[in-house]
Amino acid sequence: MKRGLFFGLFCLLLTGFASPDWGFYGHRKINRMAVFTLPPEMIGFFKKHIEYITQHSVDPDKRRYATKFEAVRHYIDIDHWDVAPFEKVPRLWHDAFLSYAEFLSISETRDTTSYVLPCHFLEGEYSTLPISCDSSYALYYDLIQSKYYDDEILIDASSLQAFSEESIQFASNNIVVVDHFSEYGVLPYHLSQYYDKLVKAFVGRETKAILRLCAEMGHYIGDAHVPLHTTENYNGQLTDQVGIHGFWESRLPELFADDDYDFFVGRAEYVEEVKPYFWDVVLASHSHLDEVLAVEKELSQSYPQDQQYCFEERLEVTIQTQCTDYAAAYHGQLDGMVELRMRDAILSIGSIWYSAWIDAGQPDLNNLDSPLWTESKEENDELEKQYKGGSILGRNHDNE
Numbered sequence: 001m002k003r004g005l006f007f008g009l010f011c012l013l014l015t016g017f018a019s020p021d022w023g024f025y026g027h028r029k030i031n032r033m034a035v036f037t038l039p040p041e042m043i044g045f046f047k048k049h050i051e052y053i054t055q056h057s058v059d060p061d062k063r064r065y066a067t068k069f070e071a072v073r074h075y076i077d078i079d080h081w082d083v084a085p086f087e088k089v090p091r092l093w094h095d096a097f098l099s100y101a102e103f104l105s106i107s108e109t110r111d112t113t114s115y116v117l118p119c120h121f122l123e124g125e126y127s128t129l130p131i132s133c134d135s136s137y138a139l140y141y142d143l144i145q146s147k148y149y150d151d152e153i154l155i156d157a158s159s160l161q162a163f164s165e166e167s168i169q170f171a172s173n174n175i176v177v178v179d180h181f182s183e184y185g186v187l188p189y190h191l192s193q194y195y196d197k198l199v200k201a202f203v204g205r206e207t208k209a210i211l212r213l214c215a216e217m218g219h220y221i222g223d224a225h226v227p228l229h230t231t232e233n234y235n236g237q238l239t240d241q242v243g244i245h246g247f248w249e250s251r252l253p254e255l256f257a258d259d260d261y262d263f264f265v266g267r268a269e270y271v272e273e274v275k276p277y278f279w280d281v282v283l284a285s286h287s288h289l290d291e292v293l294a295v296e297k298e299l300s301q302s303y304p305q306d307q308q309y310c311f312e313e314r315l316e317v318t319i320q321t322q323c324t325d326y327a328a329a330y331h332g333q334l335d336g337m338v339e340l341r342m343r344d345a346i347l348s349i350g351s352i353w354y355s356a357w358i359d360a361g362q363p364d365l366n367n368l369d370s371p372l373w374t375e376s377k378e379e380n381d382e383l384e385k386q387y388k389g390g391s392i393l394g395r396n397h398d399n400e
Helices: 003-015 021-037 040-048 050-063 093-099 133-147 157-161 187-203 207-224 244-260 274-286 289-302 324-333 337-359 373-389
Strands: 101-106 112-116 153-156 174-179 309-314 317-322
Touching: 021 040, 021 050, 021 207, 021 244, 021 337, 040 050, 040 337, 050 207, 093 101, 093 133, 093 187, 133 153, 133 157, 153 157, 157 174, 187 207, 187 274, 187 337, 207 274, 207 337, 244 289, 244 317, 244 324, 244 337, 274 337, 289 324, 317 324
Parallel strands: none
Antiparallel strands: 101 112, 101 174, 153 174, 309 317
């Protein structure tokens, strides 16, 4: 049996559905330290609410147990889209969605005609809609955005016809829009949307929204700094390295961060162009992917097999995890990579918070009302219930 598969099955037998709270260490640490990058005009407000920003940094992971639409926000498989020269992934969300969207017209006899925009990247034979790609922004936001989270995206044929340069004989009044893009991740697009919401929250001086968006943006930015969040081989399942995701992202920081890492990264900096910046972060993470995989593969083949995994007690449950010495060997051969990605994530999060505040006109944060967190207690309790009692909907990074 493959070593990764054996490890995964063995842990499942030992732990059942034990809560993985211990694996949230990295996100909480990164968010907490990002507060200390902020300027005097911001740091008082953020330090006042540092516990909220720390604890709620993991809400997006918990939400993966509540909705199937959450998981794709944590990654983007840029290697699926031919990352070099990276010409097949439009940087704007509406362009990306529509470049890989299929429009189905289904007749009463179930005959189906598949349409695409002329600027599509899909492979195969399709009928081309006589719709200018210059109208893609309006087409997406007028017809599709409000239906994106529906189980099936249905748009009216006449509404689509309105964007056409000539008459189209659709076989049905309803057009089914098939999303071929999102399953491979939407992380940088989601960050751009969150940024716009955060600027708006700062403008409106909406305390609860500011803190929630900052806490959750911190999580997504942290994910963007993880090389394994940029690849289809996200847990080593394609290279017989199952478990490497948790090894790199959770096990190494838990063992070495508190004693060995320097988390004081300096002052947050203003980001002039936020949307390209998010892509730069993702591409920088992806540049480390080959090393993450190659070092672990070579080490696992040379290190004594019986010294790679050990038993530990976690939350009163016995689990099998990478032995400390084995983890130290991997950590050392990575030559500071995990620390550098965490440091970069801290500075990135602080800089994005700071940039949103600047773009909002630098509102005074010192006299904002403290939010009544009890107002969201029911929602928070429901999230905890789904998280602790359910299973992940969508991609599970750690169990493939």
